[in-house]
Amino acid sequence: MDKGLAGIYENLVKYLLGIVAVTSVLILLLIFYFLIREGAGLFSHVSLPGFIFGTEWLPDAEPPRFGALPLITGSLVVTTGAGIIAISIGIGIAVFLAEVAPRSVREVAKAVIELLAGIPSVVYGFLGLTVLAPLIKDMLNLPSALCAFTASIVLGIMALPTVVSISEDALDAVPREYREASLALGATKWETTWRIVVPSARSGLLAASMLGLGRAIGETMAVLMVAGNATLIPHSIFDPVRTITADIAAEMGETVHGGLHYQALFGLGIVLFSITFFINMVTDIVFARTSSKRGAS
Amino acid sequence: MPAAKRLKEQLGFSALAVLTCLAIVPVLAIVGMLAWKGWPALTWEFLTQPPRKFLTQGGIFPAIVGTLGLTTGTILIALPLGIGTAIYLVEYAGKNIFTRVIRLAIINLAGVPSVVYGLFGLGLFVLTLKLGRSLAAGALTLGFLTLPIIISTAEEALLAVPDDYRHASLALGATKWQTIRRIVLPAALPSMITGAILGISRAAGETAPIMFTAAAIYIPSLPSSVRDQVMALPYHLYAVATEVPNVPDHMAFGAALVLLAIVSGMNLIAVAIRTRMRLKRMR
Numbered sequence: 001m002d003k004g005l006a007g008i009y010e011n012l013v014k015y016l017l018g019i020v021a022v023t024s025v026l027i028l029l030l031i032f033y034f035l036i037r038e039g040a041g042l043f044s045h046v047s048l049p050g051f052i053f054g055t056e057w058l059p060d061a062e063p064p065r066f067g068a069l070p071l072i073t074g075s076l077v078v079t080t081g082a083g084i085i086a087i088s089i090g091i092g093i094a095v096f097l098a099e100v101a102p103r104s105v106r107e108v109a110k111a112v113i114e115l116l117a118g119i120p121s122v123v124y125g126f127l128g129l130t131v132l133a134p135l136i137k138d139m140l141n142l143p144s145a146l147c148a149f150t151a152s153i154v155l156g157i158m159a160l161p162t163v164v165s166i167s168e169d170a171l172d173a174v175p176r177e178y179r180e181a182s183l184a185l186g187a188t189k190w191e192t193t194w195r196i197v198v199p200s201a202r203s204g205l206l207a208a209s210m211l212g213l214g215r216a217i218g219e220t221m222a223v224l225m226v227a228g229n230a231t232l233i234p235h236s237i238f239d240p241v242r243t244i245t246a247d248i249a250a251e252m253g254e255t256v257h258g259g260l261h262y263q264a265l266f267g268l269g270i271v272l273f274s275i276t277f278f279i280n281m282v283t284d285i286v287f288a289r290t291s292s293k294r295g296a297s
Numbered sequence: 298m299p300a301a302k303r304l305k306e307q308l309g310f311s312a313l314a315v316l317t318c319l320a321i322v323p324v325l326a327i328v329g330m331l332a333w334k335g336w337p338a339l340t341w342e343f344l345t346q347p348p349r350k351f352l353t354q355g356g357i358f359p360a361i362v363g364t365l366g367l368t369t370g371t372i373l374i375a376l377p378l379g380i381g382t383a384i385y386l387v388e389y390a391g392k393n394i395f396t397r398v399i400r401l402a403i404i405n406l407a408g409v410p411s412v413v414y415g416l417f418g419l420g421l422f423v424l425t426l427k428l429g430r431s432l433a434a435g436a437l438t439l440g441f442l443t444l445p446i447i448i449s450t451a452e453e454a455l456l457a458v459p460d461d462y463r464h465a466s467l468a469l470g471a472t473k474w475q476t477i478r479r480i481v482l483p484a485a486l487p488s489m490i491t492g493a494i495l496g497i498s499r500a501a502g503e504t505a506p507i508m509f510t511a512a513a514i515y516i517p518s519l520p521s522s523v524r525d526q527v528m529a530l531p532y533h534l535y536a537v538a539t540e541v542p543n544v545p546d547h548m549a550f551g552a553a554l555v556l557l558a559i560v561s562g563m564n565l566i567a568v569a570i571r572t573r574m575r576l577k578r579m580r
Contacts (some may be wrong), residue, residue: 006472009474010472010474013474014473017381017384017389018389020377020378020385021382021385021390021399023378024382024399024406025398025399027402027444028406028409031406031417034425035413038420089316092317093316093317096310096317097317101314109317111568112321113321114568115564115565118495118502118563119328119502119557120503120531120556120557120560121503121504122502122504122531122535122556123534123553123557126535126549126553127331127553129538129539130538131327131330188302188303189310190309190310214408217410218411218412220410220411221505221531221535225538245410245412245505248412249412249415252415252416253508253509265416266416269412269416273413276410277405280404280407280408281405
């Protein structure tokens with residue numbers, strides 16, 4: 001091939017790949033654009049504060065009322081519950097796997113956790129509905145176990161693999177010298193783990209927790225199936241709730257395209273997108289700080 | 298070491314071990330129960346026949362075909378875009394604002410909830426591009442949802458190829474693209490495949506994104522074009538578990554088991570490929 005032609009070909013490939021790489025930016029912008037475009041009409045009917053702090057979600061009433069607070073509360077309650085479960089247990093497991101477990105146990109456990117991460121959310125929802133909920137109902141003597149409590153457990157289990165694997169990576173990245181120095185000074189392994197290793201890995205552990213929460217708040221099918229689906233502000237964790245995600249999934253089928261209800265569901269999409277966008281940006285900043293610190297030292 | 302401290306340490310670590318077992322074993326037990334309860338439903342008829350009498354009889358063949366169709370579409374969309382992006386980021390991109398913006402976009406895409414992808418797919422593909430609820434609209438939505446996973450795993454695979462390979466090839470007079478195509482890509486291929494399978498198995502199990510874009514509860518006939526609505530296993534499972542009355546228990550468990558087998562089967566293949574590579578490298 002002629003040298004000049006080859007050069008053109010090389011550049012062509014480079015620019016083509018550059019264009020491909022821009023697709024991601026384009027998709028993100030398009031998601032944002034479509035949420036706004038389809039949802040904007042709602043706000044000529046309800047004000048933004050009225051939408052976010054309104055306590056009545058009655059899309060079929062006359063006139064319909066779109067106050068998203070019960071759904072936002074539902075999401076927050078379930079995500080908090082799931083977060084407590086996934087973060088405390090997840091970091092415990094990660095510490096065990098990274099610091100104590102023999103290599104073979106560690107490899108097997110990691111493979112199992114990866115398989116658990118791959119189970120579709122609708123299967124978790126199905127098992128929560130058919131196996132876990134009856135069990136909880138009998139154990140706690142509840143009229144119905146389809147409530148925030150059960151949803152938190154299911155979501156917690158679902159977010160666990162994310163928390164474990166990222167936490168484990170973070171603990172693994174703590175330099176061995178830290179441990180050796182601590183042990184050489186006479187600290188026990190237990191003291192070294194909790195006073196040296198865990199604090200050194202804290203930004204990684206924080207990022208793991210944030211991503212776990214992000215996973216939980218965006219989860220749809222499992223909560224739709226086990227949370228009980230009441231669009232009321234819950235008074236206890238044993239009340240049925242409906243999350244933002246579940247509401248979109250449950251109601252989109254019955255809306256008229258372009259109608260007020262349809263716009264309201266896109267409005268919920270904007271709320272959800274904003275929450276996860278915020279979580280991702282914070283996580284990214286935490287991560288960036290960790291890596292630049294590591295690079296500097 | 299003082300006895301009290303040793304006792305505390307042993308108790309502490311034992312507690313963590315127990316915690317690990319307590320967290321993993323019940324989940325495995327429940328999954329095992331799914332296999333136990335779903336197994337009797339898995340007859341030849343169940344796997345190869347269309348449903349009858351509004352899902353209460355017959356099989357789940359159209360749902361299996363629909364899921365395979367959606368998965369194939371996802372591969373066709375996410376793989377070229379994902380691998381192309383990864384090649385650009387690893388081999389060409391400079392440290393500038395352009396690259397930073399692309400990376401931020403990918404991180405955020407990875408965090409967008411699947412139901413929001415569903416809304417997006419409904420707005421763009423189903424309504425604006427007038428694809429309607431169809432195999433094509435669902436596959437496009439799932440493809441975009443999978444893209445960030447494919448990009449990040451492909452990127453890792455490319456980064457793991459030693460720079461010596463690139464330098465040796467360039468020193469022999471190969472151009473940059475020749476080096477990438479003939480040296481870097483083949484070396485990175487196995488781990489790329491692993492990542493791609495993991496990403497695509499996620500897409501195969503997704504429900505929320507296809508609810509508004511592709512899936513229907515009851516279509517006994519197979520799709521004849523990409524413009525057709527399809528049944529899909531995850532949505533089918535949701536429907537028989539919650540919306541459709543009088544579906545026998547074993548049929549729901551059977552559908553769940555088939556879905557789990559497809560998704561976990563893909564994951565197992567991916568993990569096996571990776572484990573083999575790791576062992577090879579250790580030798």
